[in-house]
Amino acid sequence: MIVVIFVKKIIFEIIKLYYPQRIKRQAKSYAGKIYVGGKSFVNSNTELGNNVSFNGMGITGQGRVVIGDNFHSGPGCQIITSFHNYEGEAIPYDNTFIDKAVIIGDNVWIGNSVIILGGVTIGEGVIIQAGSVVCKDIPPYAIAGGHPAIPFKYRDMDHYEKLKKEGRFH
Numbered sequence: 001m002i003v004v005i006f007v008k009k010i011i012f013e014i015i016k017l018y019y020p021q022r023i024k025r026q027a028k029s030y031a032g033k034i035y036v037g038g039k040s041f042v043n044s045n046t047e048l049g050n051n052v053s054f055n056g057m058g059i060t061g062q063g064r065v066v067i068g069d070n071f072h073s074g075p076g077c078q079i080i081t082s083f084h085n086y087e088g089e090a091i092p093y094d095n096t097f098i099d100k101a102v103i104i105g106d107n108v109w110i111g112n113s114v115i116i117l118g119g120v121t122i123g124e125g126v127i128i129q130a131g132s133v134v135c136k137d138i139p140p141y142a143i144a145g146g147h148p149a150i151p152f153k154y155r156d157m158d159h160y161e162k163l164k165k166e167g168r169f170h
Contacts, residue, residue: 074112
């Protein structure tokens with residue numbers, strides 16, 4: 001039992017060292033600190049802000065992805081930026097792809113197993129509920145969830161601005 005715990009700790013330490021470096025090599029740019037707590041990858045058109053935390057994020061396709069500062073994702077999340085062209089030269093789709101960008105503002109928290117589809121903007125301070133599918137824009141400070149994800153509540157702006165002014169970022 002002690003050996004298993006020791007091996008798990010070694011594997012976790014390797015992940016903490018390896019994955020952030022891999023993300024930095026794969027990304028188009030990054031502004032600072034990156035934490036990776038689970039298997040994650042990005043596309044070559046990904047631009048990362050400072051204090052980005054992935055706990056199992058997959059960014060696929062060739063579309064541009066911009067992630068702001070103080071971003072946090074739970075495990076099992078995906079951002080999909082390329083889609084088969086169903087209006088092309090074959091049915092159900094042809095060999096071409098349509099690329100769409102994803103823009104994510106500062107201080108965004110994405111819950112476990114969230115899927116974000118290309119062509120959306122997620123505003124500053126947004127929280128996305130676990131298991132949601134984001135296929136439409138989410139306005140700043142919204143708390144959203146569902147299939148498709150829609151806002152069902154908004155942050156307390158006085159509290160949010162106070163914490164932001166004090167620089168209290170996780």
